[in-house]
Amino acid sequence: xxxxxxxxxxxxxxxxxxxxxxxxxxxxxxxxxxxxxxxxxxxxxxxxxxxxxxxxxxxxxxxxxxxxxxxxxxxxxxxxxxxxxxxxxxxxxxxxxxxxxxxxxxxxxxxxxxxxxxxxxxxxxxxxxxxxxxxxxxxxxxxxxxxxxxxxxxxxxxxxxxxxxxxxxxxxxxxxxxxxxxxxxxxxxxxxxxxxxxxxxxxxxxxxxxxxxxxxxxxxxxxxxxxxxxxxxxxxxxxxxxxxxxxxxxxxxxxxxxxxxxxxxxxxxxxxxxxxxxxxxxxxxxxxxxxxxxxxxxxxxxxxxxxxxxxxxxxxxxxxxxxxxxxxxxxxxxxxxxxxxxxxxxxxxxxxxxxxxxxxxxxxxxxxxxxxxxxxxxxxxxxxxxxxxxxxxxxxxxxxxxxxxxxxxxxxxxxxxxxxxxxxxxxxxxxxxxxxxxxxxxxxxxxxxxxxxxxxxx
Amino acid sequence: xxxxxxxxxxxxxxxxxxxxxxxxxxxxxxxxxxxxxxxxxxxxxxxxxxxxxxxxxxxxxxxxxxxxxxxxxxxxxxxxxxxxxxxxxxxxxxxxxxxxxxxxxxxxxxxxxxxxxxxxxxxxxxxxxxxxxxxxxxxxxxxxxxxxxxxxxxxxxxxxxxxxxxxxxxxxxxxxxxxxxxxxxxxxxxxxxxxxxxxxxxxxxxxxxxxxxxxxxxxxxxxxxxxxxxxxxxxxxxxxxxxxxxxxxxxxxxxxxxxxxxxxxxxxxxxxxxxxxxxxxxxxxxxxxxxxxxxxxxxxxxxxxxxxxxxxxxxxxxxxxxxxxxxxxxxxxxxxxxxxxxxxxxxxxxxxxxxxxxxxxxxxxxxxxxxxxxxxxxxxxxxxxxxxxxxxxxxxxxxxxxxxxxxxxxxxxxxxxxxxxxxxxxxxxxxxxxxxxxxxxxxxxxxxxxxxxxxxxx
Numbered sequence: 001x002x003x004x005x006x007x008x009x010x011x012x013x014x015x016x017x018x019x020x021x022x023x024x025x026x027x028x029x030x031x032x033x034x035x036x037x038x039x040x041x042x043x044x045x046x047x048x049x050x051x052x053x054x055x056x057x058x059x060x061x062x063x064x065x066x067x068x069x070x071x072x073x074x075x076x077x078x079x080x081x082x083x084x085x086x087x088x089x090x091x092x093x094x095x096x097x098x099x100x101x102x103x104x105x106x107x108x109x110x111x112x113x114x115x116x117x118x119x120x121x122x123x124x125x126x127x128x129x130x131x132x133x134x135x136x137x138x139x140x141x142x143x144x145x146x147x148x149x150x151x152x153x154x155x156x157x158x159x160x161x162x163x164x165x166x167x168x169x170x171x172x173x174x175x176x177x178x179x180x181x182x183x184x185x186x187x188x189x190x191x192x193x194x195x196x197x198x199x200x201x202x203x204x205x206x207x208x209x210x211x212x213x214x215x216x217x218x219x220x221x222x223x224x225x226x227x228x229x230x231x232x233x234x235x236x237x238x239x240x241x242x243x244x245x246x247x248x249x250x251x252x253x254x255x256x257x258x259x260x261x262x263x264x265x266x267x268x269x270x271x272x273x274x275x276x277x278x279x280x281x282x283x284x285x286x287x288x289x290x291x292x293x294x295x296x297x298x299x300x301x302x303x304x305x306x307x308x309x310x311x312x313x314x315x316x317x318x319x320x321x322x323x324x325x326x327x328x329x330x331x332x333x334x335x336x337x338x339x340x341x342x343x344x345x346x347x348x349x350x351x352x353x354x355x356x357x358x359x360x361x362x363x364x365x366x367x368x369x370x371x372x373x374x375x376x377x378x379x380x381x382x383x384x385x386x387x388x389x390x391x392x393x394x395x396x397x398x399x400x401x402x403x404x405x406x407x408x409x410x411x412x413x414x415x416x417x418x419x420x421x422x423x424x425x426x427x428x429x430x431x432x433x434x435x436x437x438x439x440x441x442x443x444x445x446x447x448x449x450x451x452x453x454x455x456x457x458x
Numbered sequence: 459x460x461x462x463x464x465x466x467x468x469x470x471x472x473x474x475x476x477x478x479x480x481x482x483x484x485x486x487x488x489x490x491x492x493x494x495x496x497x498x499x500x501x502x503x504x505x506x507x508x509x510x511x512x513x514x515x516x517x518x519x520x521x522x523x524x525x526x527x528x529x530x531x532x533x534x535x536x537x538x539x540x541x542x543x544x545x546x547x548x549x550x551x552x553x554x555x556x557x558x559x560x561x562x563x564x565x566x567x568x569x570x571x572x573x574x575x576x577x578x579x580x581x582x583x584x585x586x587x588x589x590x591x592x593x594x595x596x597x598x599x600x601x602x603x604x605x606x607x608x609x610x611x612x613x614x615x616x617x618x619x620x621x622x623x624x625x626x627x628x629x630x631x632x633x634x635x636x637x638x639x640x641x642x643x644x645x646x647x648x649x650x651x652x653x654x655x656x657x658x659x660x661x662x663x664x665x666x667x668x669x670x671x672x673x674x675x676x677x678x679x680x681x682x683x684x685x686x687x688x689x690x691x692x693x694x695x696x697x698x699x700x701x702x703x704x705x706x707x708x709x710x711x712x713x714x715x716x717x718x719x720x721x722x723x724x725x726x727x728x729x730x731x732x733x734x735x736x737x738x739x740x741x742x743x744x745x746x747x748x749x750x751x752x753x754x755x756x757x758x759x760x761x762x763x764x765x766x767x768x769x770x771x772x773x774x775x776x777x778x779x780x781x782x783x784x785x786x787x788x789x790x791x792x793x794x795x796x797x798x799x800x801x802x803x804x805x806x807x808x809x810x811x812x813x814x815x816x817x818x819x820x821x822x823x824x825x826x827x828x829x830x831x832x833x834x835x836x837x838x839x840x841x842x843x844x845x846x847x848x849x850x851x852x853x854x855x856x857x858x859x860x861x862x863x864x865x866x867x868x869x870x871x872x873x874x875x876x877x878x879x880x881x882x883x884x885x886x887x888x889x890x891x892x893x894x895x896x897x898x899x900x901x902x903x904x905x906x907x908x909x910x911x912x913x914x915x916x
């Protein structure tokens with residue numbers, strides 16, 4: 001007779017366990033179609049469980065159609081038609097493990113100095129207010145408190161005048177790129193900086209969006225190739241181009257605005273880490289000097305607060321807001337209310353500005369220490385440092401003829417995570433230049449970093 | 459001579475204010491190309507500010523290219539070429555305000571009983587642990603703690619065996635629908651339930667995805683029209699179809715699995731509120747009985763915890779995991795680590811299950827009270843209640859001939875927010891049936907709700 005063993009430390013109701021076992025035996029066809037099941041009373045006695053346990057299990061099986069009942073006769077396995085048995089070997093994917101390096105000069109890291117206690121104080125404040133806005137779906141554009149805080153921050157920080165109802169909060173920049181694709185349509189052609197961030201092109205690829213790579217000169221993206229392309233939307237980071245660190249001068253900016261206006265196109269201005277420019281004040285965004293509603297401004301808290309935050313925002317020109325409501329108005333906001341409200345308080349109470357200033361100061365010292373150590377090293381004569389004010393990285397040009405692929409292999413072998421300038425070019429090339437992101441270093445491991453760099457370049 | 463007034467309560471450095479004013483005058487072409495600016499010393503004296511203020515402002519303007527310097531002569535406005543002046547009238551969009559209703563029988567609301575103090579205790583616990591995982595970018599699939607907690611919850615709750623590394627956390631179901639489109643390709647054809655949730659088709663529309671509507675019979679989505687369509691992916695909610703409340707019996711489930719296997723297609727099983735079925739245990743998901751890796755399971759915390767949370771998850775069949783890594787491996791996780799870790803603790807420490815049970819109990823009582831009140835009302839003889847165990851809503855069929863459009867207009871006029879069953883059909887029709895979502899009611903306003911319903915249907 002059908003029997004099951006109940007484990008001693010069962011973490012679920014017994015009827016559920018019994019139900020699952022019978023169900024699985026039906027699915028696995030151990031129990032045959034129309035096979036009679038034991039009567040409830042006998043089954044309970046045999047299994048040494050209460051009658052109600054068996055009754056509940058049978059009722060659930062009945063409800064789901066796994067068994068049927070005939071009055072005064074009993075319970076039977078339903079004659080179910082199953083799909084064919086699987087023949088394909090199932091594959092199993094392990095979580096990919098991050099590689100361990102002795103020194104990481106590649107990954108951005110702004111986390112270590114996150115003001116935990118302040119943030120936690122604000123969280124408690126927000127929670128204890130038990131504001132009802134914590135429990136309702138955030139408005140589509142994002143919580144008004146946060147949009148107001150961002151608007152004020154942008155004004156104080158670089159003189160931008162942005163009404164809160166043109167700001168859209170989203171779960172990361174990639175999420176917002178996707179929204180923009182859906183907003184501007186799949187048929188329009190984009191232009192990307194070459195070199196530039198590689199993740200943007202991946203978002204376009206996966207969405208089957210056509211785009212052209214446009215080269216840079218010393219002022220940033222070049223106008224002539226852009227004009228000769230069929231692109232109508234150009235994606236740039238004028239304040240601080242990655243990885244070259246180029247700051248686009250005002251005339252090139254005006255030329256780009258002119259191009260956008262003439263082509264009825266748009267400029268996506270990615271201002272993702274203008275806060276960390278180490279010299280001078282942050283530059284006026286294109287958005288600020290645009291008089292024709294052709295600039296879409298983007299920025300993120302993942303770089304300034306911590307990569308663990310998934311929160312970015314974009315500012316649409318007024319002319320795109322009604323299109324946004326019309327085409328994408330059905331989407332819910334993708335960031336939770338609580339997190340938005342806490343970040344809003346963080347900005348409003350002045351902690352965000354303090355945090356940025358503290359971090360800039362910290363990175364300036366870190367960079368100076370690192371550059372000093374480089375200057376005193378054996379390799380200093382054979383390298384050239386460039387764009388050291390660009391942000392959290394600089395360029396290091398070296399004078400031996402190891403190819404970029406080889407130098408990365410060599411780096412990996414000695415436990416150094418590093419990128420080459422050529423990694424950010426569309427076409428493979430050798431530029432004999434490393435992109436050194438020092439944000440993950442600490443004073444304690446600068447000398448190890450120099451050691452490994454020396455080993456790498458000697 | 460050029461002059462500016464400094465406001466008394468200036469919230470930014472004076473040099474910044476001065477810089478912005480000059481910059482704006484250059485952009486607005488109040489200052490002419492090659493116009494000479496006052497010397498630093500004279501300007502400082504005239505403005506009654508320190509020399510360093512003017513120096514800093516000029517330096518920033520120089521850096522950005524707004525002005526140029528001629529040695530021993532002074533500073534001049536750069537001869538910039540501006541885009542043409544705007545001619546288009548700018549439009550301005552106000553934040554859309556939610557309409558105010560006296561009674562809302564349309565909107566889902568599970569928020570009021572959110573365990574604030576427990577959640578806040580967990581947040582403090584997580585924060586005080588200062589775990590480094592709070593500060594790093596969450597793994598692509600989501601934080602392991604949360605995926606493990608979900609895996610265990612699914613096992614305890616409905617016997618599902620899901621390895622954590624097939625679970626993907628995302629910022630809401632719409633976000634995950636978008637990921638699935640990118641994963642499965644833009645060319646494949648989808649099938650949707652008719653009637654069904656309307657937001658899914660909007661996501662497909664905006665992505666230019668082809669889909670067919672498939673009608674339902676009393677067992678759920680119909681197989682024959684599905685087989686005759688060219689669809690390879692079907693999007694269903696078998697545990698609890700919205701809005702009809704249909705629970706798909708096992709044979710239809712098996713037939714669908716067979717269909718998916720034969721067509722090498724996929725079933726997207728949207729289990730979005732199976733937790734709130736008010737009778738019996740939650741039904742075994744299709745995912746659980748699928749033996750051919752053809753089911754993608756989706757669920758969300760926005761329904762069970764609070765709509766203010768933007769957190770959903772999906773479980774991919776093993777066969778799709780490697781495709782996911784290959785095609786979408788570049789995307790960052792879209793939910794912040796902190797929120798994920800707190801929800802993980804909420805589940806692991808048993809609060810999630812308690813919360814669900816408490817809410818089910820609460821809704822059961824609320825529904826019973828509401829139905830009792832309906833039974834005692836004047837309209838009870840002329841209406842029929844259906845599917846009252848479906849979840850947080852039931853269907854109310856009425857016997858007068860007012861069209862669905864008219865009844866909604868009448869409802870709006872008396873301050874009642876309500877939907878018709880026909881709202882969820884692809885083609886306009888009159889079904890004389892309301893979908894009553896009672897989750898936002900409280901015992902205090904049941905009688906008002908009955909009053910308004912009576913007024914509406916009499």
